[in-house]
Amino acid sequence: MRYKIALLLLPLVVSSCKLDYTPENAITYTNAFASESELNTTTSSIHFYMNNCMDAVSVLTQAGLRADETQSADELRDWNPQTILQSGADWTGVYDMIFEANLLLDNIHRTQGLTEDRYNYHTGQAHFALGFGYFLLSRGYGEAVVTANSKEIRIYPLSSMLDVVNKAIEHAERAYSVLPTYDKLRSVSGGTLSSKQYASKGNAAALLAHLYAWKGSIIDLYGISGETSQTAYQKSVEYSTKIIGGEAGAYSLVSTPEDLCKLLSNPEANNPEEIFSLAYDKSRSNTAVTHNDVASAFAMWPVDKTKTLGDIATASFRLLKSTILTLYPDASDKRRQAFFYKFNEAHVVDGKDYAIPYKFREAVFMNDASAPSGLSFVSINANYVYWRLADIYLLRAECYAKLGNEGLAKADLNKIRERAGAVAYPRTGESDLKLAIFREREREFLMENDSRYYDILRNGYYRTELLGKFQQLSASDVAGGALSLPIPQSAWQDRDGKIVNHRILQRKYWNPYM
Structure with missing residues (x-):
């Protein structure tokens, strides 16, 4: 794999009012860290790339979303190998972030006058980015390249999925050890950093909780020897407990689903449940969009007021009311009314009664004299809240169940059901605790984030919860990388198609389709 040997120069200047992005147009090693x-500037570059790195796994996100109809993603969701290969999924954006993080760690010794707190702040941002980057790669691609630093130029082989996860854990634990809680983060000028994209003890703990849960699940799913899944699940519980218990920061569940929706729909709001987000900075340009592609995929009327109910087919992903009634079986579940617009009313188009997404209520428009309404839809107005406290409760519940501690698993599950006004576990007909926790995660994060695909894999449900070819995968297919994205061609060839890395080979499952 080719790896960068010079500092990436950002082609645009990004506003500093949200994330303190102030990349310069030209800097050199002699003055870049003085x-x-x-x-x-390098810390800001790390956050720039972090803010833009989710495209690397968008194919898996679409494959896992709970939806009845799509505009153009049916072949992808059926896991047609040629469609997946032609999607052009690429991990370059993640490695841009990894390079910048390594660059900072390799050169921060050049910086004069740093106090211990400021040194820890900058290195903490870098270690969190490295942990998050390798986390994305391990889940999205399975095997990936683990680079030594920003200076060593050599041909890297692929590392195993477990090695990539362990490298992510190593960096995330270093971030957790040096970072303060989010309320104590300060900018270069000493101001408060309000965005939850900045790495803190809280989002480092959330990353570690997910990393250890993922590690345990891949040990079970792939039969990896040498480490035990139970140890990993216990570590996930420990980090989840640090968050829930307040040790990693002051987080609390929002009182009701309705209040949650209002907070998700206001990126400037102080959401006490929010742990880690990719910030939506509208000041970048009048066409800047949120990085929450999941919420955007479901957006339609009435949030997009340039549309009408009859335009439902223009939404990329759609849900039928019958599906929502099945998913939320309790009439008392307040998420029915909060997450969907006028849920008790019919919204029939071409003979189908649709559930109208209303989890994200606000949109951004620009004036457009050529449009009938005088406006053009730009984006929903929302950060990409990647992890919030409800996620941590349900992740801990999942790990407790896998550890055989059903009492504590039920308590965490019912904490989220209680907030929603839903019937406590076990509801009539419920007997599978692990499945009940999975379903609760579906209900809680529907139309909100990319968690469902990875929830499915962590629980081994890919043959029952995914579509098409997923349902026919053999054990050999899974071992060969069928549940991960193919290794992108950019890993072994340059833009002209010349092979530059002979040590990287495509995963066995994808080879016949190349």
Whole structure:
């Protein structure tokens, strides 16, 4: 794999009002790290790439979404190998972030006058980015390249999925050890950093909780020897408990699903449930969009007021009311009314009664004299809240169940059901606790984030919860990488098609379709 040997120069200047993005147009190694303000250029670059790295796994996100109809993703969701290969999924954006993080760690010794707190802040941002980057790669591609630093130029082989996860854990634990809680984060000028995209003890703990849960699940799913899944699940519980118990920061569940929707729909709001987000910075340009592609995929009337109910087919992903009635079987579940617009009313188009998404209520428009309404839809107005406290409760419940501690698993599950006004576990007909926790995660995060695909894999439900070819995968297919994205061609060839890395081979499952 080719790896960068010079500092990436950002082609645009990004506003500093949200994430303190202040990349310069040209810097060199001799002056790039002399002072903290110059060092912060690289820290800002890390966050720029972090804010844009989710495209690397968008194919898996679409494959896992709970939806009845799609505009153009049916072949992808059926896991047609040629469609997946032609999708062009690429991990370059993740490695951009990894390079910048390594660059900072390799050069921060050049910075004069850093206090221990400021040193920890910048290195903490870098270690969190490395942990998050390798987390994305391990879940999205399975095997990936683990680079030594930003300076060593050599041909890298692929590392195993477990090695990639362990490298992510190593960096995330270092981030957790040096970072303060989010309320104590400060900018270069000493101001408060309100965005939850900045790495803190809280989102480092959330990353570790998910990393250890993922590690345990791949040990079970792939039969990996040498480490035990139970140890990993216990570590996930430990980090989840640090968050829930307040040790990693002051987080709390929002009182009701309705209040949650209002907070999700206001990126400037102080959401006490929010742990880690990719920030939506509208000040970048008048066409800037949120990085929450999941919420955007379901967006339609009435949030998009340039549309009508009859335009339902323009939504990329759609849900029928009958599906929502099945998914939320309790009439008392407040998420029915909060997550969907006028749920008790019929919204019939071409003989189908649709559930109208209303979890994200606000949109951004621009004036458009050529449009009938005088407006053009730009984006829903929302951060990509990647992890919130409800996620941590349900992740801990999942790990407790896998550890055989059903009492504590039920308590965490029922904490979320209680907030929703839903019937406590076990509801009539419920007997599978692990499945009940999975379904609760579906209900809680529907139309909100990319968690469902990975929830399915962690629980081994890919043959029953995914579509098409997923249902026919053999054990050999799974071992050969069928549940991961194919290794992108950019890993072994340059833009002209010349092979530059002979040590990287495509995963066995995808080879016949190349």
